Amino acid sequence: xxxxxxxxFRVSNKEAIMGTVLALLNFVWWYAFAYGLGSQPVKExxxxxxxxxWFFYSCIAGFIVFTILVWIMVKFFFKEVPFETEEMEKEExx
Amino acid sequence: xxxDVILPLAFFLVLVFCIGxxxxxxxxxxxxxxxxxxxxxxxLGGFVLAMTMVATYGSASSFIGGPGAAYQLGLGWVLLAxxxxxxxxxxxxxxxxxxxxxxxxxxxxxxxxxxxARYESKWVVILSALSIVIFLFSAMAAQWVGGGRLxxxxxxxxxxxxxxxxxxxxxxxxxxxxxxxVVITDAIQGVVMVIGTVIILAGTIVAGGGIxxxxxxxxxxxxxxxxxxxxxxSLTPLxxxxxxxxxxxxxxxxxxxxxxxxxxxxxxAMHRAMIIGTFVVGFIMLGMHLAGVFGRVILPGIxxxxxxxxxLALEVLPGWLAGIVLAAPLAAVMSTVDSVLLLVSSTIIxxxxxxxxxxxxxxxxxKKLSFAITAVVGLSVFAMAINPPDLLIWLNLFxxxxxxxxxxxxxxxxxxxxxxxxxxxxxxxxxGVGSYMWLHVNQPNLWGMHTVVMPIxxxxxxxxVGSFTKGDRPQTNTF
Numbered sequence: 001x002x003x004x005x006x007x008x009f010r011v012s013n014k015e016a017i018m019g020t021v022l023a024l025l026n027f028v029w030w031y032a033f034a035y036g037l038g039s040q041p042v043k044e045x046x047x048x049x050x051x052x053x054w055f056f057y058s059c060i061a062g063f064i065v066f067t068i069l070v071w072i073m074v075k076f077f078f079k080e081v082p083f084e085t086e087e088m089e090k091e092e093x094x
Numbered sequence: 095x096x097x098d099v100i101l102p103l104a105f106f107l108v109l110v111f112c113i114g115x116x117x118x119x120x121x122x123x124x125x126x127x128x129x130x131x132x133x134x135x136x137x138l139g140g141f142v143l144a145m146t147m148v149a150t151y152g153s154a155s156s157f158i159g160g161p162g163a164a165y166q167l168g169l170g171w172v173l174l175a176x177x178x179x180x181x182x183x184x185x186x187x188x189x190x191x192x193x194x195x196x197x198x199x200x201x202x203x204x205x206x207x208x209x210x211a212r213y214e215s216k217w218v219v220i221l222s223a224l225s226i227v228i229f230l231f232s233a234m235a236a237q238w239v240g241g242g243r244l245x246x247x248x249x250x251x252x253x254x255x256x257x258x259x260x261x262x263x264x265x266x267x268x269x270x271x272x273x274x275x276v277v278i279t280d281a282i283q284g285v286v287m288v289i290g291t292v293i294i295l296a297g298t299i300v301a302g303g304g305i306x307x308x309x310x311x312x313x314x315x316x317x318x319x320x321x322x323x324x325x326x327x328s329l330t331p332l333x334x335x336x337x338x339x340x341x342x343x344x345x346x347x348x349x350x351x352x353x354x355x356x357x358x359x360x361x362x363a364m365h366r367a368m369i370i371g372t373f374v375v376g377f378i379m380l381g382m383h384l385a386g387v388f389g390r391v392i393l394p395g396i397x398x399x400x401x402x403x404x405x406l407a408l409e410v411l412p413g414w415l416a417g418i419v420l421a422a423p424l425a426a427v428m429s430t431v432d433s434v435l436l437l438v439s440s441t442i443i444x445x446x447x448x449x450x451x452x453x454x455x456x457x458x459x460x461k462k463l464s465f466a467i468t469a470v471v472g473l474s475v476f477a478m479a480i481n482p483p484d485l486l487i488w489l490n491l492f493x494x495x496x497x498x499x500x501x502x503x504x505x506x507x508x509x510x511x512x513x514x515x516x517x518x519x520x521x522x523x524x525x526g527v528g529s530y531m532w533l534h535v536n537q538p539n540l541w542g543m544h545t546v547v548m549p550i551x552x553x554x555x556x557x558x559v560g561s562f563t564k565g566d567r568p569q570t571n572t573f
């Protein structure tokens with residue numbers, strides 16, 4: 001059988017890579033703020049909205065920022081593709 | 095008995111029950127029975143998909159165990175819990191449209207259908223089915239015990255009666271309604287979980303005199319409570335980071351989660367589900383765990399971590415609101431067990447019976463059998479939960495990490511690496527499960543990381559090495 005690569009899989013592969021990169025960024029953000037700001041002595045902590053700065057940036061801002069990044073990724077970079085194979089082939093033949 | 099608390103809880107149980115029954119009357123009959131019963135005809139929209147993924151994933155530990163640990167260890171445990179934010183989008187992004195498209199092409203109803211078509215190997219199917227049935231059966235029994243205990247503690251009923259109420263309400267709608275009833279009730283349970291989080295967090299902040307005040311009291315008690323390292327400085331960065339594998343990206347390997355990635359209607363549903371799912375899982379984890387930490391200021395000195403949430407809800411809220419909050423963990427438990435119950439029964443019927451015992455079974459018979467097997471599995475879990483045997487409790491310890499180590503590579507590499515073959519998948523499952531169980535018993539938390547990390551690495555190596563041995567690649571163009 002001749003191997004023709006389904007174009008929808010290329011879209012999907014790209015999106016899987018984007019999702020993985022976003023997860024990596026998410027980890028870096030979470031780690032850098034938590035241990036970058038949180039490792040100093042507690043006495044020297046600064047506070048934002050009552051929370052220690054490390055916690056605010058890592059967990060609260062991180063949650064909001066990455067929810068927005070997911071929205072941006074999905075809205076602007078993810079493509080809509082048909083799922084039913086017959087449907088798609090019909091569309092292509094006409 | 096505190097009727098203020100019990101009434102909202104009872105109302106919730108009845109509501110879920112009625113909706114489950116109502117949905118089951120919308121089951122289609124005809125040639126699509128299996129797809130319909132186990133996958134709701136692949137018709138999930140974005141909101142329901144997001145909710146069922148979050149609710150299936152979120153269990154008693156998100157509402158009881160986790161906040162209890164946060165109460166003891168402080169903000170460091172909230173940091174750890176936030177590793178779960180990634181589950182909101184990662185599973186759907188990585189399995190992605192390819193998984194959904196392939197599943198449609200090969201008519202896959204279960205995760206094992208996918209593995210069977212990809213690897214064309216009897217052993218992959220048998221090993222996967224065994225892992226799913228053994229691990230998830232014990233995991234389910236443990237959650238079932240948790241559900242019974244929850245009702246027992248809120249209502250003062252005896253454990254057996256509580257268990258009976260819990261099992262009765264779940265079993266009836268799962269058996270009658272299948273996947274559709276499961277996901278619709280999951281959506282409602284997910285909403286209850288969000289509402290419960292809002293109420294308990296707000297109530298705790300008010301009762302503690304505002305966040306500034308709570309933080310300064312925590313700092314006075316023990317400064318480490320507001321550091322990322324935990325009250326006793328036990329939370330090292332490496333250990334906390336390793337939870338990104340266990341409760342973050344590794345969740346892709348949980349069959350009850352990945353099967354949902356073949357159940358949605360179209361690309362739009364998947365896109366919406368990623369946004370909603372990320373928000374909901376982040377919100378619940380942040381809110382519930384923070385409430386646990388804040389609770390320390392309001393109710394100091396609770397010895398048993400599991401009692402923190404119930405006591406806190408009763409302390410800071412009026413009875414009826416506490417009832418709504420306490421419905422959240424119950425919702426979390428129900429939404430997990432209903433999904434797992436259906437998964438176990440689909441494995442027995444579709445993957446074992448139809449694959450190997452009677453491939454040409456008649457539609458009407460399969461239908462009866464599906465109801466029957468689901469009922470039998472459910473009733474045996476109920477029987478086990480009345481007086482759980484030690485073996486079951488022991489097996490449950492491995493369920494989560496063991497399934498991740500078994501399935502993550504056969505699924506992900508199976509999708510994205512053409513060279514991956516049956517030998518690789520078999521090696522990966524055996525090495526993953528075996529090394530996880532061995533490490534868990536002999537070297538827990540090896541090198542300061544959660545036990546799951548090394549087995550996931552080992553099973554990856556096993557997959558690659560196995561795939562380089564002689565073996566056939568799939569002949570078709572499907573993957």
